Amino acid sequence: MPAINETVAKVTDRVIRRSKEGRARYLDLIERQRDEGVHRPNLSCGNLAHGFAASGEDKATIRGGHAMNIGIVTAFNDMLSAHQPYGRYPEQIKIAARERGATAQVAGGVPAMCDGVTQGQDSMELSLFSRDVIAMSASVGLSHGMFEGALLLGICDKIVPGLLIGTLRFGHLPTILVPAGPMPSGLANKEKIRVRQLYAEGKVGREELLEAESASYHGAGTCTFYGTANSNQMMMEMMGLHMPGSSFVNPGAKLRQELTRAATHRITEIGWAKDGKENEDYRPLGLCVDEKSIVNAIVGLLATGGSTNHVIHIPAIARAAGITVDWDDMDALSRVVPLIASVYPNGAGDINYFHAAGGMPYVIRELIGAGLAHPDIMTIYGASLMDGAQEPFMEDDALVWKPAAEASHDDTLLKPVTDPFQPDGGMVLLHGNLGRATMKISAVKDEHRTIEAPCRVFDTQNAVGEAFKAGELDRDVVVVVRFQGPAANGMPELHKLTPPLGVLQDRGYRVALVTDGRMSGASGKVPAAIHSSPEAWHDGPLGKLRDGDVVRVCAHEGTLQALVDDAEWAARKQAPAPAEQWGTGRELFAMMRRHSDPAEMGGSAMLKEAGL
Structure with a gap:
């Protein structure tokens, strides 16, 4: 060996x-x-x-x-x-x-x-x-x-x-x-993405989208x-x-x-x-x-x-x-x-x-x-x-x-270590005055791995969708979705944002997502700085961001930075947390949210309370 x-x-x-x-x-x-x-x-x-x-x-x-x-x-x-x-x-x-x-x-x-x-x-x-x-x-x-x-x-x-x-x-x-x-295998993945983005733009209806999804998950x-x-x-x-x-x-x-x-x-x-x-x-x-x-x-x-x-x-x-x-x-x-x-x-x-x-x-x-x-x-x-x-x-x-096979049967899917798709792994750690976050880069093209643009700040993913439909995001933009960590609301995946952000990127805009929530195993072509810690609910730095602040997200440098004067940044107050939502059983998990660990430790209440 x-x-x-x-x-x-x-x-x-x-x-x-x-x-x-x-x-x-x-x-x-x-x-x-x-x-x-x-x-x-x-x-x-x-x-x-x-x-x-x-x-x-x-x-x-x-x-x-x-x-x-x-x-x-x-x-x-x-x-x-x-x-x-x-x-x-x-x-x-x-x-x-x-x-x-x-x-x-x-x-x-x-x-x-x-x-x-x-x-x-x-x-x-x-x-x-x-x-x-x-x-x-x-x-x-x-x-x-x-x-x-x-x-x-x-x-x-x-x-x-x-x-x-x-x-x-x-x-x-x-x-x-x-x-x-x-x-x-079902519907080809490129076709599935195409239909999802057309639906996000309002160019096809629910029936066409459901047909494509049903052919994918069949x-x-x-x-x-x-x-x-x-x-x-x-x-x-x-x-x-x-x-x-x-x-x-x-x-x-x-x-x-x-x-x-x-x-x-x-x-x-x-x-x-x-x-x-x-x-x-x-x-x-x-x-x-x-x-x-x-x-x-x-x-x-x-x-x-x-x-x-x-x-x-x-x-x-x-x-x-x-x-x-x-x-x-x-x-x-x-x-x-x-x-x-x-x-x-x-x-x-x-x-x-x-x-x-x-x-x-x-x-x-x-x-x-x-x-x-x-x-x-x-x-x-x-x-x-x-x-x-x-x-x-x-x-x-x-x-x-x-x-095991001595050689890959399809080098568009599998390659040897001596001739990889890229020389480093599929993820990077980002850090800066916006905390520590992770980014999956294996699906992000090199030219999209550095984004520096004014941010637009949201407290829910539904608000992002509404702004997209209203045309408010048709520009270079870093979309920030905060109060999405384990303590705030259980850290949901925000994969619903993938189609609209993908549409913006396809229109030629430079786009990134920054969030203290999760994205998904299906994270795709849009650069996403996720799991930002400490989370906004615990007075993390995303709570200090304001619409229009220029944010730099760079996978090459490992940077997650609000380009705001240091003195001004230090003086800023945290945005108020949104009210907790009840229904769909969410209230039953309040104890877990309150006692949860940060994302980097696993986002668990059980392990924390067990002293592990």
Whole structure:
């Protein structure tokens, strides 16, 4: 194996040093939970009888206590295309478990909220904190002590981070995440964008827009653009928590079913005990997720131009395992990790084409081969992450794995590290008198990465839409949308702004977005300085901006600056925060908003109050 890149090594060492005390406490916790926690052998007869009362043919095996019982935590619902395939998984898993003399039970369900459905709606203000709810729901399911391993069924935006955060608090359990795969490709992405922008301009109606959207999102499976859901799957492969190459196999395929079966078989092999003896191949989640695997997740995100949401999710996941990472770590890695994937919205092809071009096995092999990813992590499947550089196939009705493709099958989607799409990663850290923010640059052309223009300040995204329709933004402009952070309103994604801002850019204006809110895994061609911290609700600097202030946003320099005289800037008072809005359940999340961490720490109330 090649030596690890110097910067990757330095960042990893820095994370290890910074996390020393927290990681030690975490490892002590999971060791105590393994030895002294709530387990089936320790349950009273009444406890145990409740736990297997409805287990049918598995009752005797669970009662006997000599075989693994697998806890299934599922995000199934049949309203969301990505999670609809999970409906049949528990029965498939139970059959596969019996093949290995084990059993499985659904430990619990977690909510699965779709940002695609709630985008631009009031309910989007519940989205980020649904991750805390998911983590707590997973914890409730696993708290019964009935299980010696866990399979996590989740795929989309907050679901995978939430499942990981919750299950890491039961880190003594071996755990595998089981994907469901993307829907087949639909309407071409360029055509979808064209219709959206025509609708924003009032040139086509709702029926034409709905027809285009329906042709894009048309069946069971994850949305096919490279947003947060598919970035989640990439991260799980980079951390060795999926069966190799399993992320992007379509639902309903025989290969998809066999990969789920293989995950079930594998979980029975990596428990604490096997055949009544301590298992030498014990692989608990809390040891699989360590400092090196977290760095690998960041490297994968940068190398593939993944979702901006993960600069919030990765720190939160890390904290649940006693690890501390920050945006400086990500920025340092971004300077040395090349962009080797170009998947819509960064490129033309979607995730199915990415998978066909070589997908994650190719990416893993390239990054390890260049010394940019740590191979020496505990995966759920092999001796190192390099064992994940394999692609699954069906041969003679059997599942087999073959080494990753030696060369990309489509160099418009995947390139080698030696000839990347760009020499640095897909994100940059911005800072200045407007705070610290992140920008996804993998989809932004070089000529649009520096914008200096008068700003127009808004407190809601709906107000931006109204100003656009009135023609008030037909000029060079930095659109500022503030009071969108975790404490203000739950930090909704502002992806609704993408079409109008894209129209302005296409008209030849120099346009940027600055906000303390989130954008999206679908962030596109308009430069967006997002997650600005501290947020305006906590007297962050966006609260000082006034219409007409000249703002400079520069990805090349890492600048986020209001070009206002220092004395005047210091003397300015904060704008008053807008009144809190009730309805759509938003009031029920008031406690989470009030106690939330800053975006850079993960934007979580649960982790903050837990002292993690």
